[in-house]
Amino acid sequence: MTDADLAATFLSIGAEYERSRPGFPVEIAAAVAPDRVKRVLDLGAGTGKLTERLISRADEVIAVEPSEPMLAQLRRKLPQVRALIGTAEAIPLPDAVCDLVTVAQAYHWFEPEAASREIRRVLAPDGRLALIWNGPDPRCAWDSDAHRIAHPAEDDDDADAQALPVLDVPGFTQVGSIRVSWIEEISRRTYLDRWLTVSTFLAATERARTTMIGQVEAVLDAHPDTCQKDTLQLPHVTDALVYEAGT
């Protein structure tokens, strides 16, 4: 299964993603756009979970996203946002029109050279790029166990997980990073449904998916913080990496 195959799994979901994926804390939008900007582009916007946080931070918010089902959810929820089908590698906007480009949970799907060239092209002079990821809080044992089922190949190094990330983006210099810790109250059902929207579950055979979900249920049944609970307190860590064009 290639990265392109995993990325393509997003083309078919929209409603499930909107229903079950976490949003973003207001603090992260305030941190990446401390002063109100004229125009922000949310790239790989999905159903608009970060986009909605940007509305109070900009005169105009534009969303670009390749998946029509995802964008249909965004248009329904946020009619005031200009929602365009497109990709990071071919952004359907003229040159130098955005003060801020945000990318939430999506940069790893982009082709880095082509995407960064396009982001530089649409950014106004002095414009900024913010890459944002919601991540699990490694201090939460039951959620970490579930992550190991979904991503068995990933490095399980708590020290690394707790460090603020550094990521090279071609043609950009990282000028800051922000971390926000927050707790989401989530039903057990939604937590399980959320795993079904994660690319490794979407790309698995039905049999493998059923086995993996059974393993996550077993984790919830076994842990004192989650067993026999309909509502779970799920900690998250949201990181934003901020860049300016130029190296």
Ligand SMILES: C[S@@+](CC[C@H](N)C(=O)[O-])C[C@H]1O[C@@H](n2cnc3c(N)ncnc32)[C@H](O)[C@@H]1O
């Ligand atoms: C995990 S979702 C994140 C959606 C949204 N930003 C959020 O945080 O909820 C990843 C998104 O990236 C989009 N995507 C994948 N490849 C892309 C590309 N080359 N250019 C732009 N978006 C892309 C997918 O369609 C999907 O909506």
